[in-house]
Amino acid sequence: MSMENKSSQTATLLKVLSYIKKYKLYIILSLVTAAVTVASSLYIPILTGDAIDYIIGPGKVDYSAILKIIIEACVVMGITAISQWIMNTCNNRITFHVVRDIRDEAFKKKIEILPLKYIDANSYGDIVSRVIADTDQFADGLLMGFTQLFTGVLTIVGTLGFMLSINAGITLIVVLITPLSLFVASFIAKHTFSMFKLQSQTRGEQTALIDEMIGNQKVVQAFGYQDDSLARFDVINDKLQHYSLRAIFFSSITNPATRFVNSLVYAGVGIFGAFFAINGRLTVGQLSCFLSYANQYTKPFNEISGVITEIQNAIACAARIFELIEEEPQIPDSDNAITMPAVKGNIDIEHVYFSYVPDRPLIEDFNLKVKPGQRVAIVGPTGCGKTTLINLLMRFYDVNSGTISVDGTSIMNMTRHSLRQNIGMVLQDTWLKAGTIRDNIVMGKPDATDDEVIAAAKASHADSFIKRLPDGYNTWITEDGGSLSQGQKQLLCITRVMLCLPPMLILDEATSSIDTRTELKIQHAFAQMMQGRTSFIVAHRLSTIREADIILVMKDGKIIEQGRHEELLAKGGFYATLYNSQFVQVKQS
Missing domain, CATH: 1.20.1560.10 (ABC transporter type 1, transmembrane domain)
Structure with missing residues (x-):
C-alpha cells in the first residue's frame, strides 16, 4: 500500500x-x-x-x-x-x-x-x-x-x-x-x-x-x-x-x-x-x-x-x-450583510467580469443601469451570456470582479435570502416537488389564503386546467409534475410568481412551452404584473419583447446594442438581422 x-x-x-x-x-x-x-x-x-x-x-x-x-x-x-x-x-x-x-x-x-x-x-x-x-x-x-x-x-x-x-x-x-x-x-x-x-x-x-x-x-x-x-x-x-x-x-x-x-x-x-x-x-x-x-x-x-x-x-x-x-461551500453572507426590505428595483451593474472557466472569458466589462419599473429584454445568440447575467443577478454565481448593486447596495453586502425574496423568477426549465398543486404554488408564500392562490392561478390562466384535475388544487403530483404536460408545469411555475409578486422579476423563456393562444393571454397578465416592477426578460422569440423599455443585444458576453425595439430596427444592426431572420423563417414555413 x-x-x-x-x-x-x-x-x-x-x-x-x-x-x-x-x-x-x-x-x-x-x-x-x-x-x-x-x-x-x-x-x-x-x-x-x-x-x-x-x-x-x-x-x-x-x-x-x-x-x-x-x-x-x-x-x-x-x-x-x-x-x-x-x-x-x-x-x-x-x-x-x-x-x-x-x-x-x-x-x-x-x-x-x-x-x-x-x-x-x-x-x-x-x-x-x-x-x-x-x-x-x-x-x-x-x-x-x-x-x-x-x-x-x-x-x-x-x-x-x-x-x-x-x-x-x-x-x-x-x-x-x-x-x-x-x-x-x-x-x-x-x-x-x-x-x-x-x-x-x-x-x-x-x-x-x-x-x-x-x-x-x-x-x-x-x-x-x-x-x-x-x-x-x-x-x-x-x-x-x-x-x-x-x-x-x-x-x-x-x-x-x-x-x-x-x-x-x-x-x-x-x-x-x-x-x-x-x-x-x-x-x-x-x-x-x-x-x-x-x-x-x-x-x-x-x-x-x-x-x-x-x-x-x-x-x-x-x-x-x-x-x-469537505467541498468548499459557497461564499457565506458577510457578517455585516443586511437584510433588504422591499426594494424599489434600481439596478447598477458596473465593470463586471465573469467566467465559468478561468481561461475562457465570458462576460467582460459589463455595464448597465436599470431604473425602477423598467422592463429590460435580453437577446442574443446561444452562449452569449444571457442566462449567466441572470445567474449573477440572483447570486447563483458571484462576479469575478466589478459590482452589481440594488438600490445603491452591493448584492455582496446583502443576504442571499433577502435578495432572492425580492426577485420572482420563472425559468424555461420547470421544477415541481412531490405534493399537492397548492403546495407547489404557495412555495414562496406558505401563508397564502385559498382565495389568493385561486386569484394567482386565474391570472396565469392555470385555474382552468387545475379545476379539471381529479382533486383540483388538492391533486397530488409526483416529483417534477408527473403526468402534467410541460406547458401545465410552466403555468404552475408562473402562478407561483404571480402569487408572490415581488418588486423585481426575471422571466427566462418563461412561455417557451406554452401554446400561442395561451401565451398571448399570459403576456397580457405579465404586462399587468410588470407594471411598476423592474423586470428582466430573456427571450428567443423577439416578437414577445417589442414593448420592453430597453432591449440589450448581447454577443460574446458584451452588450453590442441597446435601445427600444423601433430604434434597434432603424439602426439595421445585429438586432435587426436577428428579428428579420425570425420573420423570414415564419413566412417561408
Missing part, C-alpha cells in the same frame, strides 16, 4: 472517529458488555473441562458435581445472551446515529450550501450515490467493525489469559503460529482498499448514467440513443465488474487462508496436548478445554480478517462522502 493511501486511510479514519466520539456512553457500554460476553463465553470451556474430569470412568461419575456445573453453565450462558443483546443494541445505535449525522451534514449542511458550480460540474447520480449507496456501505462496514472487531480482540486477549492459567507451554505454541494470521490479514488489507475505492467510484458513475438515462428517456428514445447508452453502460459495467472481482478475490481468500492457520493451531494444540496428558501434566478435561480455546482463539482472526476487508470498503466509501462534505 502506498504512503498516500495509508495517509488517506488514516485521515478518513480520524474523521470517522470524530463522529463516533459523540456517543461515548454507548461506546463504553458496548466495550463493557463485550468484555462480559467474551469472559462468560470463555468460562464455559473451563466448566466443560471440569465436568469431563468428574467423569472418571464407569461407575465413578460425580453426578452432584456435574449438576452444579450444569446450573452454573446455564447462568453463565444467560449472562452471555443478555450482555450480547445489550452490546448489539449499543453498536446498532452508534452506527446508525453516526450514519444519520453524516447524511445530515452531507445534505443539510453541504448540498444545500454548495456553490452551483459544483452541482453543475458533477453528475447528480454520483452525488446521490455518495449520499445514499456509499453511506449504506459505510454503515455495513462500521457495524461489522463494532460487532466483531471489539469482541474479536477481547476474545484473543481473554483466550490467551485463560490458556496461560492452564498451561504456559502449549500457549506458547499457539502464540508462535499467530503471526501467520496477522500476515494474511495484512496482505489482504494492502490489496483491498484501492480496489474498493475504485469500485465505489465506478458505482457512482453507473448511478449517474442510469439517473441521466431515466430522467431523459423521452429524448433517448426520440433520437434513437438506446444503443449508445447501452454501450456506455456496458463500458462502465465492465469496469465495475473488473474492480469488483479483484476486490472480491482478495477478500475471498481471507476465509480459506485463515482456516488453514486455524487448523495448524488446532493440530499443534492437539498433538502437544496429548503428550502433556500422557505425561500427566494435563488432565483430559484440561486438554478438552485447551482444544476448545484453540478454536475460540483462532476464530477471531478469521473474523477480524473479514472485518478488515469490510472496513477497507467502508473507509473507501467514507472517503467519498467526506470529499463531498
Whole structure:
C-alpha cells in the first residue's frame, strides 16, 4: 500500500472517529458488555473441562458435581445472551446515529450550501450515490467493525489469559503460529482498499448514467440513443465488474487462508496436548478445554480478517462522502450583510467580469443601469451570456470582479435570502416537488389564503386546467409534475410568481412551452404584473419583447446594442438581422 493511501486511510479514519466520539456512553457500554460476553463465553470451556474430569470412568461419575456445573453453565450462558443483546443494541445505535449525522451534514449542511458550480460540474447520480449507496456501505462496514472487531480482540486477549492459567507451554505454541494470521490479514488489507475505492467510484458513475438515462428517456428514445447508452453502460459495467472481482478475490481468500492457520493451531494444540496428558501434566478435561480455546482463539482472526476487508470498503466509501462534505461551500453572507426590505428595483451593474472557466472569458466589462419599473429584454445568440447575467443577478454565481448593486447596495453586502425574496423568477426549465398543486404554488408564500392562490392561478390562466384535475388544487403530483404536460408545469411555475409578486422579476423563456393562444393571454397578465416592477426578460422569440423599455443585444458576453425595439430596427444592426431572420423563417414555413 502506498504512503498516500495509508495517509488517506488514516485521515478518513480520524474523521470517522470524530463522529463516533459523540456517543461515548454507548461506546463504553458496548466495550463493557463485550468484555462480559467474551469472559462468560470463555468460562464455559473451563466448566466443560471440569465436568469431563468428574467423569472418571464407569461407575465413578460425580453426578452432584456435574449438576452444579450444569446450573452454573446455564447462568453463565444467560449472562452471555443478555450482555450480547445489550452490546448489539449499543453498536446498532452508534452506527446508525453516526450514519444519520453524516447524511445530515452531507445534505443539510453541504448540498444545500454548495456553490452551483459544483452541482453543475458533477453528475447528480454520483452525488446521490455518495449520499445514499456509499453511506449504506459505510454503515455495513462500521457495524461489522463494532460487532466483531471489539469482541474479536477481547476474545484473543481473554483466550490467551485463560490458556496461560492452564498451561504456559502449549500457549506458547499457539502464540508462535499467530503471526501467520496477522500476515494474511495484512496482505489482504494492502490489496483491498484501492480496489474498493475504485469500485465505489465506478458505482457512482453507473448511478449517474442510469439517473441521466431515466430522467431523459423521452429524448433517448426520440433520437434513437438506446444503443449508445447501452454501450456506455456496458463500458462502465465492465469496469465495475473488473474492480469488483479483484476486490472480491482478495477478500475471498481471507476465509480459506485463515482456516488453514486455524487448523495448524488446532493440530499443534492437539498433538502437544496429548503428550502433556500422557505425561500427566494435563488432565483430559484440561486438554478438552485447551482444544476448545484453540478454536475460540483462532476464530477471531478469521473474523477480524473479514472485518478488515469490510472496513477497507467502508473507509473507501467514507472517503467519498467526506470529499463531498469537505467541498468548499459557497461564499457565506458577510457578517455585516443586511437584510433588504422591499426594494424599489434600481439596478447598477458596473465593470463586471465573469467566467465559468478561468481561461475562457465570458462576460467582460459589463455595464448597465436599470431604473425602477423598467422592463429590460435580453437577446442574443446561444452562449452569449444571457442566462449567466441572470445567474449573477440572483447570486447563483458571484462576479469575478466589478459590482452589481440594488438600490445603491452591493448584492455582496446583502443576504442571499433577502435578495432572492425580492426577485420572482420563472425559468424555461420547470421544477415541481412531490405534493399537492397548492403546495407547489404557495412555495414562496406558505401563508397564502385559498382565495389568493385561486386569484394567482386565474391570472396565469392555470385555474382552468387545475379545476379539471381529479382533486383540483388538492391533486397530488409526483416529483417534477408527473403526468402534467410541460406547458401545465410552466403555468404552475408562473402562478407561483404571480402569487408572490415581488418588486423585481426575471422571466427566462418563461412561455417557451406554452401554446400561442395561451401565451398571448399570459403576456397580457405579465404586462399587468410588470407594471411598476423592474423586470428582466430573456427571450428567443423577439416578437414577445417589442414593448420592453430597453432591449440589450448581447454577443460574446458584451452588450453590442441597446435601445427600444423601433430604434434597434432603424439602426439595421445585429438586432435587426436577428428579428428579420425570425420573420423570414415564419413566412417561408
